[in-house]
Structure formats: structure tokens, C-alpha cells
Amino acid sequence: MVILIINCGSSSIKYQLYDMPGKTVMAKGLVERIGEAASALIHRRGEEKFEINQSIPNHKTGIELILSCLVSPDKGVLKNVNQISAIGHRVVHGGERYSNAMRIDGDVIACIEECCDLAPLHNPPNLVGINECLAALPGVPMVAVFDTAFHQTLPREAYLYGLPYEIYERYRIRKYGFHGTSHAYVTYRAAVLLGKPASEINIITCHLGNGSSMAAVKNGKSVDTSMGFTPLAGLVMGTRSGDIDPAIIPYLMSKQEYSKLSDIDQLLNKKSGLLGVSGVSNDMRNLQEAAARGGPSSRAQLAIDIFCHRIKGFVGQYLAILGRVDAVCFMGGIGENGVAVRGQCLAGLENFGIAVDPDKNRNFPRGQECDISRNGSPTRVFVIPTDEEGWIAEETHKLCQ
């Protein structure tokens, strides 16, 4: 069964074509800078890479170009687009309605539309992707996999803020959480590595990338997570502040420089986090290089220290919430590759049963799952390469078989 996965952003479309159930990647790629002069499609088939530079004025053209690439005699992997049996879409926000992936019908589309208010940057392009695929491949079943779905199991005391209850009722303001596909996939893999059913494991999952979030998973279900009403909350990220005292916002807005809402929005989403603290970069590798040059008193090192301190704080919070923790799992670009970060986040937690083995941490097999915990320590520490697209393909396959 051939399944196409689409992740449609405001100016980009990522795609991956799978042969299921084996989860073999047949082809994948990215349409970027839609609507700009330098738009392009980068298509990969195995080790081969093709770059098509042409005008891609809108998502409709982007989807058409992807489909034509998939069936092209020199770059493609299919004879005909009719070989595509189902399409899985990554959708950021499913509100309170969806705790699972859904076959797309009129109701699901209406709900995604309703949630545009909650995710104005993400749900509208996700919808465009769904509608363009409907137009290009009518009759092919489609599935929506929501970033929020895995966290719909949070109990009320975890998802409600200390605001008047009417604010939740009237405006749907609550913690939703994001990166659900990654946390769900890693929970599934951790259960395999622990040799237990997912319903019997308690774990802490740390998705550390440019955007970062953590989750407390009890008996296989998310019971707390660091992102909130939006992905701005929680950990310090590449350019996002993470949690701050909310009183900072009106205080800053009383100053001329930040008097506009759009300035505050830019400040917290684009100019803060690792970039804002270091003044060097939002990228962890660049920061590590800068810190190695600048030494322990450099702002690059300070940014790394704040990043790790915040993660450790959430580990402590989740240890308390979960009581017993079978494993701490690292995933995402920094989680999977950041040796020093992993060590620093979990340093000094031996009394809580968590200890990283420095040799295993340093010599882990890149791109593979591994256990980097010290022999005999009660809580395992796993590095698990995340696979969000693969998980969307699995969910789509389950619902369209």
C-alpha cells in the first residue's frame, strides 16, 4: 500500500512516500519558498537528489509538481498517481475534539477550520494542503494526524491554567501541548526497548530541536507536557523564550520600544531563546563552537546552561508527577546528537535513579536507538531517533487498510 505523507506549512510542503506496511521510504522531498522568486522543489529518491527551480506561485502548483515528480520517468517511483492508496496529513491543532488520528471528512475539515483561531500560523496552510490533495486526487482516502492529539489525555489539573474558569470556557484557553506525534512514537519505541506494553511504562520524553518540548508519560499516556496554549511555552528554544513571568509582557509594553503587540510577538517567538541569550545563533552546534572559543563566561555558554537548566527543572517536575520513571528519552536534532547537552541536563540526578554513562553517551551509534544509562541505574536513558512522518504513515495505514 503506497501512502503519501504531506506536511504543509505557510510557504513550504514537505512530503514522504511510503510503501506500507514495511515503512520503506520510496521518495521524499520539500517544496520551499512558495510564492517567492526563488521557489524550488528538492526531491530525493534513495541517494539521488534532484533540484527543480521553477516558479511555484501557490500550494496547488506545489502539490501538482510533487505528484508529477513522483510519476516522472527519470525522477519518479510510481507509474501512475493512482497507485497512491492514501494520504496522511500532519495537522497542528485538533483542539479538544481529537485524541486520535482521523479519517478526513466534512466534520474533520470543519473542526480543523474551527481550530484556525487557535493555530493561525499552522492550521490554515494544513487545510490548504488537504484541499489541494482532495482536488488533485479525488476519492483517495485521507487522514489527519494532529500534533495536539497525544496530549488530550492530560488531566484537568495539568491542562488548566490558574485563570478564571470562564476564560477557558469562553476562549478555549488551556494547555494543549504539541509535538504529539514525536512523543507518541517515542513512547511506542521506549515500550519496545523496555520490553513491556506501553500501558505499563512511565517515561519522560524530551524532544529537543529548534522547537523543544517535554512530556510526562504515565502508563503510556501523556499526563503533562511543557508546551501550552501555543508552542511558545515551556523550554527555552532556538528563538522562543519558553516560560517567562507573564507580567513581563505588560511591563515591556509600557516601554516605547515594545509598545506594539507585534513587537512583543516577534521578541518572544523570533528573537529570544538560544539566539536572544547568546546573541550568536539559534543553532546548538554554532553555540557549542562559540562557547568552545569564548569559554565558560561567554553568552553562548550561558545560553546552553539556561537551556539545560530548564530541561533539568522539567525532569524534576515530571519525576514528582510520575513517581516511578522507567526511562528518560531524548529525541530531536539536539536530543539525538547533542552529547554534551544530554550529559548536562541529567547531571547530578543519581539520587533520583538517573545516571548517564559518559562513554556510552559519547560513543552512541548515531542514527540508532541506544541506552546511554549507567549499568545498574534504575532509570534507563534512551536516545531514540524520532520518526514523525513514519508514525503518520502508520496511523494513516491503520485507518485506511
Ligand code: ADP
Ligand atoms: P526542528 O525543530 O527545526 O525540526 P531539529 O530537530 O532538526 O529542528 O534540530 C535542530 C537542532 O539540532 C539545531 O539546534 C542543531 O544545532 C541541533 N543539532 C544537530 N546536530 C547536532 C550535534 N551534533 N550536536 C548538537 N546539536 C546538534
